[in-house]
Amino acid sequence: MHIKNIITTLSIIISFSCISIPEVPKNETPECLAHFFETRTKMKNYRHGQWGISGGIAYLSLSLAWAAGVDGLFPLITIPYFLYIQKQDANKIYENYLEKHCNK
16 A cells, blocks of 8 residues: 555656746747757757666666565666756756747
């Protein structure tokens, strides 16, 4: 029962750590448009990194759980932390893009 609660809590926390990538630039100025796709590509790379981190930790955790029992699932607790770090980095890239190229 406790494991179900932990997994449910982790799933909810992880859902709030997803990177949202804008589909259109903030405004139509030439400088904002010119740098939009570069910024969007950088943010996509962070999103793909999130999948890699999640997959790697889940694989490690399930391998440990198979070998050591339920205590091997504890590495799953670190997933939200790493996803939060990735989300903050992607948000900094987007905020820098908005400040430098779209607020003129």
